Amino acid sequence: DFYAGRERTVPRHVFYNRKAALEKFPRLNPDVLFAALYYDGAMPSPERIAIELIRDAVAANAEAVPLNYVRAVGADGQAVYLKDEIGGEMLEIRPRIVVNAAGPWIDRVNRCLGADTRFIGGTKGSHLVLDHPELRQAIGEHEFFFENDDGRIVLIYPLFDRVMIGTSDIRIENPDEAVITEEEVDYFFSMIRRVFPDIEVNRSHIVFTFSGVRPLRRMQTGTTGQISRDHKVQVLPAGEALDVPVLSLVGGKWTSFRAFSEEAADAVLRFLGRERRLSTRDLPIGGGKGWPADETARQTWLDRLVGRYGGERELVSRLLNRYGTLVENLLEQQGVNALAPLSSLPEYTRGEIAWLASSEDVQHLDDLLLRRTMIAMLGRLTPRVLDEVAAICAAECHWSAAVLAAEKTRLLSLLRARHRMDYNRYAPD
Ligand SMILES: Cc1cc2nc3c(=O)[nH]c(=O)nc-3n(C[C@H](O)[C@H](O)[C@H](O)COP(=O)(O)OP(=O)(O)OC[C@H]3O[C@@H](n4cnc5c(N)ncnc54)[C@H](O)[C@@H]3O)c2cc1C
Known part of the structure; x- marks a missing residue:
């Protein structure tokens, strides 16, 4: 509230007593004493x-x-x-x-x-991504953020149609060794049960896991928090x-x-010995440049794009959400292909994959599936999706059949080793 100051871009925080909290979130643990609602920035695709x-x-x-x-x-x-x-x-x-x-x-x-x-x-932090419609519905568009008895922060976050659970905070010397452990998974599940005791969660809900290392200053403290x-x-x-x-x-x-x-x-x-010439303070980033600021401006943008490039309004709108105003670059470069859905995963288009593969320095298949799109992270990577996306990527990157096969093997072993994800198990077609 203090930082939002006079600009007041978001509403003020609100406290709920037990009764009000349970009315707003009926699946919440009835032992809750009170809850608070506040607004924060979210970065779903860093x-x-x-x-x-x-x-x-x-x-x-x-x-x-x-x-x-x-x-x-x-x-x-x-x-x-x-x-x-x-x-x-x-x-x-x-x-x-x-x-x-x-x-x-x-x-x-x-x-x-x-x-x-x-x-x-550094401290290691792990996360789970769950395919769990019941839990997703229970949290709505809210991140649940709470402190455990030992001071550790736990979050339950709506990540598109999935639920992200995090995070641990464990000292680690070698950042290359950061992967989630069984104890962390158990810890996260016990935390979810504490907040939503009547919602069943188990390992079959996990579609992805990831673990990273925070580059924190070396300090001696009682707890990592x-x-x-x-x-x-x-x-x-x-x-x-x-x-x-x-x-x-x-x-x-x-x-x-x-x-x-x-x-x-x-x-x-x-x-x-040089002077600063530009400030980044008010500089929009990437597809944020020229971003239609309100609903009227957005509709005008969509009218113009659909009028010029064709396609269904809903699809163009989804691409605008994903890439901001860079969507025009995609539509210009890929033409009708930009609007042709993948047959294995219609929420992405063929031209979109080709555009990312050709213009965002993709060197390996995992660049595309883990770091340019959310396909793997959201548990969308089925064998059919892998084949279709990999074929488009191979054409853009001029890979031979042997390179393509090696890229698939590399991706699958990376998913198993670093994300503990067996795509046949978690995302069957
Ligand atoms: C679990 C977790 C949760 C977090 N949650 C939040 C949050 O909620 N909010 C928030 O604001 N921030 C959060 N952060 C912090 C944020 O993600 C990191 O602080 C940020 O990513 C650090 O960015 P960086 O560029 O300094 O380091 P990194 O993103 O780690 O990048 C370092 C790069 O250096 C490269 N590199 C390594 N060795 C070499 C070499 N020899 N030569 C060339 N390159 C090399 C690596 O490949 C890597 O790409 C979180 C971090 C973690 C791990």
Whole structure:
């Protein structure tokens, strides 16, 4: 309420006593004492924001080069060595400054640059995605957010037509080892039962799991929940790791990414002796540019798109929701194909998959299915969907039959190992 201030873009918070809470949410545990309703930002597709930020950066500066699947592997004085993990090539660059934005891997990257830092004390957080219409209906469009007795935060979140459950907060040294454990699954189920005691949840409802590591500052605290979620630019001056300064971006959240980026960019500009020329404070991102702000503007947009490109209004509207105003780019590039639904998954179109595969630096099938679309995460990846999407992707990326087969194998083993997802079991056709 304080931050919304005078602009008042969302209503104020409301407290409900037990009776009112149970009237509003009849499936809630009747032992509830009170509930509070408040408004917050939600980011249901953070991967798309990351991709659209990269698209914007490249559009803003012809010299910006996004290097997907390229890893910093070593350094020497002024030179930094990068390895192209697909082609195998080694690249040598001579930067004036290095920004280490490797999140939980920051210390590992600094070590390969020659500095033995201990900036990060990462914690693992896991989530479940459930196909559970009864629970989905019980929460409505609300995220249930509560604190367990030991201070751990638990959330039950409406993720499109699914329910996302999270999250744990467990110290971890090696971010590559972050996967959900059976104990975490049991813990999440026990938490759901505490809030909605008469709703049955079990492992057959799980369609996807994921686990990530928060790049938190290394701190000694009683519980992981007490570790600061703040961010900081840690500077290694020239001469300490390399002959040029190395700036490590420690901490940070999606909520505060713009402010942190601004701080980091200002620090870089100071080192380079340059002035800031642009502010990102009011800059719309990706498909947010020219976004129709109200219902009338939205209908005008849809009229124009349907008039120009054809197609059903509902489909165009769905694409507008998914890609914002970038939808015009998709319709322009793919024509009628942009409006032709996949036969295995009509909520996506053939042209949409082709457009993503050709314009968003897709190198592997998992880029497309895990990080450009929500297909795997929402448990939509059936064998038929995999075959249809993979065939379109292979055509766009010019993969041979052997490469396509290897990509499918890679994807399925990744889903099993990192997301504990057996697609035959969780998403039968
Ligand atoms: C479980 C969990 C829940 C969260 N919940 C929220 C939330 O509710 N709200 C919120 O605002 N934030 C949340 N966050 C925080 C947010 O997701 C992270 O803070 C944010 O993603 C960190 O971004 P980053 O770019 O610093 O690091 P990352 O997104 O981790 O990116 C680091 C990148 O560095 C790359 N890399 C590693 N080694 C090398 C190398 N040698 N060379 C080149 N690249 C390398 C990695 O491949 C990776 O792409 C959550 C995080 C987790 C893990």
